[in-house]
Amino acid sequence: MKRTVWVSGLVLSLWLAGLGASSAVAAPAAQQATAWTGFYFNNMNLQGSPVFVRDDPNLDFVWGSWGPGGGIPGTNFSVRWLRWVFADRPGNWTFTTITDDGVRLWVDDQLVIDAWHDQPPTAHSAMLNLTQAFHLVRMEYYQNCCIAEAHLQITYNPSPPPPPADIWHGEYFDNPNLAGAPVLFRDDVNLAFNWGTNPPGLGISQGGNWSARWSAKRTATATGYYLVTATADDGVRVWVDGYIVIDAWRDQPPTTYQASVYLNAGQHDWRVEYYNHTGGALLYVTITPGGSPGPIPPGPTPGPQPGDITIETNNWNFRKGGDEWGWVSVPNGRGGIALWTMNNTYAQGRYNWARWYLPQTRACYYEVLVYIPGGIATTRNARYWIYHGGRYDLRRVNQSAYSNQWLSLGTFYFSGTTGEYVSVSDVTQEPFLSTIIVVDAVSYLPRCTMW
Numbered sequence: 001m002k003r004t005v006w007v008s009g010l011v012l013s014l015w016l017a018g019l020g021a022s023s024a025v026a027a028p029a030a031q032q033a034t035a036w037t038g039f040y041f042n043n044m045n046l047q048g049s050p051v052f053v054r055d056d057p058n059l060d061f062v063w064g065s066w067g068p069g070g071g072i073p074g075t076n077f078s079v080r081w082l083r084w085v086f087a088d089r090p091g092n093w094t095f096t097t098i099t100d101d102g103v104r105l106w107v108d109d110q111l112v113i114d115a116w117h118d119q120p121p122t123a124h125s126a127m128l129n130l131t132q133a134f135h136l137v138r139m140e141y142y143q144n145c146c147i148a149e150a151h152l153q154i155t156y157n158p159s160p161p162p163p164p165a166d167i168w169h170g171e172y173f174d175n176p177n178l179a180g181a182p183v184l185f186r187d188d189v190n191l192a193f194n195w196g197t198n199p200p201g202l203g204i205s206q207g208g209n210w211s212a213r214w215s216a217k218r219t220a221t222a223t224g225y226y227l228v229t230a231t232a233d234d235g236v237r238v239w240v241d242g243y244i245v246i247d248a249w250r251d252q253p254p255t256t257y258q259a260s261v262y263l264n265a266g267q268h269d270w271r272v273e274y275y276n277h278t279g280g281a282l283l284y285v286t287i288t289p290g291g292s293p294g295p296i297p298p299g300p301t302p303g304p305q306p307g308d309i310t311i312e313t314n315n316w317n318f319r320k321g322g323d324e325w326g327w328v329s330v331p332n333g334r335g336g337i338a339l340w341t342m343n344n345t346y347a348q349g350r351y352n353w354a355r356w357y358l359p360q361t362r363a364c365y366y367e368v369l370v371y372i373p374g375g376i377a378t379t380r381n382a383r384y385w386i387y388h389g390g391r392y393d394l395r396r397v398n399q400s401a402y403s404n405q406w407l408s409l410g411t412f413y414f415s416g417t418t419g420e421y422v423s424v425s426d427v428t429q430e431p432f433l434s435t436i437i438v439v440d441a442v443s444y445l446p447r448c449t450m451w
Contacts, residue, residue, distance in 0.1 A: 036081040040068055044142040046078045056081065059139060059152040068148075078142040079150070085137050087130045091158065096125045098151040099141055105152070106138040111186070117194030118144050126189055127157060168214040168272070174204050176275040178211045188214065191272060191285040200281075211275035218270050220263040224289060231256040231284040232274060238285065239271040243381055244429050245396070251277050262380070262398035309366075310443040311356045313337050320439070322352030322426070334371045339439040343379055343428040353425040356442035363416040364448040367408060370422070371441040374403030379435035381428045388412040388420050399438055411447055 035055035042051050052070035059081060065074045087093060097103045097113055100121045105113035112126035141150045168191055172184035183203035191214060193200070204210045220226065230236045230246050233254040238246040245259040274283050311317045312335035320327065326341050333339075341352045358366070368386060377399030384395045386409060395409045414420050422442050428435060 036083045039080045039082075040070060040072060041078045041080075042072050042076075044076050044078050044144060046080055046140060046142075050080075059150060061148070061150045063143075063148040065147060074148055075143060075145050077148075078140070081139045081141075081152075083137050084134045085154065086134050087132055089156065090130065090132045091156065092127055093130050094125055094127045094155050094157045095137075096123055096151075096153045096155075097139070098123045098149065098153075100147055100149040101144045102142045103150070104140045106136075108135050109138075112189060114188070115192065115194075116140075116142070116198075117196065121147075121149050166216060166218050168216045170212055170214045172200055172204055173211045173213075174209075176209050176211050176277055178213055178273060178275070182213075191283060193281070193283045195276075195281040197280060208276050208278040208281065210281075211273070213274075214272045216270050217267045218287065219267050220265055222289065223263070223265045225260050225262050227288050228259045228261060229256065229284075229286045229288070230258075230272075231282065233280055233282040234277050235273075235275045236283065236285075237273045239269075241269050245381075247429070249273075249275075254280075254282050259396060261396070262401055308443050308445045309359065309361070310441055312441045313339055313439065317357040317359055318354070319357065320352070320354040323350045326352050326426070330373075330376060332373050332375070333440045334373065335441060338373045338376065340376050340436050341426050341439075342433045343430055343435045343437055344426045345429060345432045347425070347427050351426055353423060354439045355421045355423040357418070357421045358414055358416075358444055360418050361414075361416045362446075362448070363414065364446045365411050365413050367411045367445040367447055368422055369406045369408055369443040369445060370397070371406050371443075372397075372399055372402040372404075372438060373440055377402075377436055377438040379428050379430065379437050381430055382424055382437050383428065384409055385423045386410075386412050387423070388414045390415070400435075406443070414444070 035057050036059060038054050038056045039046075039050040040052050040054070041047065051072055054069075061068070063074060067074045067077065068079065095105055095107065095112060097105055097115075098121055099115070099119070101118045102116040103113060103124065104111065104116055105126070107128055112128060113124045115122070115124050137154075139152055168188040170186045170188050171182035172186070173179065174183045184201045186201060197208070199205065199210065200212065228238055228240075228245055230238055230248070231254055232248065232252070234251045235249040236246065236257070237244060237249055238259075240261055240263070245261050246257045248255065248257050270287070272285055313333060314335060314337060320339065322341075328340050330338050330340065339354070344351050370384065380398040380400055382397045382399045384397060386393045386395065389412070393410070393412060397407065397409075409422070424437065424439065426437055428437065
């Protein structure tokens with residue numbers, strides 16, 4: 001079915017000045033034009049002179065495996081469209097592209113959509129607060145292989161735009177170490193890039209060996225857990241409120257990392273750092289409510305039931321190590337005794353650790369609960385490792401958000417042999433000796449239907 005692309009309430013205009021179109025408003029006669037000026041190239045990079053130029057009434061194309069005309073084949077071509085658009089009312093306007101493959105969209109010379117990579121038909125949107133005036137819109141598109149498709153829809157939206165603080169403020173460096181002064185500054189609506197072997201902008205050398213840092217104040221609409229997902233080629237680091245949540249600063253093919261973080265409603269400071277060494281460059285970062293599997297939000301959590309395996313700090317299946325002087329006992333634990341210790345930023349000699357070993361038992365899926373007594377912990381990044389069935393899983397917990405509660409770390413398969421455990425240490429990646437980690441009971445709850 002053909003997609004209809006209408007601009008409700010718009011008077012459209014076109015300023016025909018070829019590839020050198022400036023941002024000046026055209027003469028009134030030219031503003032009455034009702035088409036896009038399309039420049040069609042017989043390559044994917046908008047290079048050289050266009051094979052032909054034509055007026056396109058709407059950007060609503062499904063070429064399939066056929067070319068756009070003028071002898072251009074159905075693959076390896078690109079197009080640049082220009083048009084002056086009159087917003088007949090001030091307010092929020094949404095620009096939505098759907099393309100297969102790459103697309104970039106500028107409004108008044110501001111890059112608002114940057115998805116310059118191969119992709120199936122994919123929608124990208126940007127909401128802008130526009131004045132009642134003419135605005136220059138430029139859309140660039142390329143087709144690599146197979147099916148070609150390109151659409152643009154512009155609609156008025158009375159809802160408020162995203163807060164300006166949610167924009168990612170980017171600094172780009174012409175070296176892989178974030179060293180010296182940035183050579184390029186740019187605001188990015190989202191972090192979704194597949195640069196390939198191309199530089200991200202002017203001032204960055206061709207062929208890799210560059211880096212970038214983005215910062216933003218982003219609003220968490222509700223208190224709870226948020227899932228941070230980062231896919232990068234090469235290195236990536238993600239911080240929230242000064243605490244690192246993803247640390248993968250190394251050369252690597254496109255690799256995905258995830259972390260759950262607990263955030264209170266309101267604004268939070270985010271920072272993302274990235275570098276590309278050689279070869280292709282790629283980065284995608286998203287922050288979404290929830291996260292599964294992962295800890296549940298603070299609130300009443302059922303504790304262990306008969307038949308569950310609960311290990312207190314005075315049980316012989318509990319072990320602790322490190323600097324004995326660094327452990328402090330308090331009487332308000334679940335079994336009468338809890339332990340706490342100050343944090344280390346990174347693992348150091350004689351760092352403190354605690355483990356709760358699962359006794360030899362049947363092979364089964366077990367839900368793992370940890371008990372957090374109130375009034376002790378201040379860490380926001382207790383890192384629990386679950387060793388089960390020959391593999392490790394990591395769960396991060398904001399211990400300061402809980403008080404006298406059982407907290408589920410998730411359900412995992414345990415082989416039932418000796419040597420499987422849950423562990424936590426004083427390594428929180430927070431500033432040295434700035435927070436307290438509490439240690440109390442752990443319970444293994446069987447989630448099997450039969451022996």
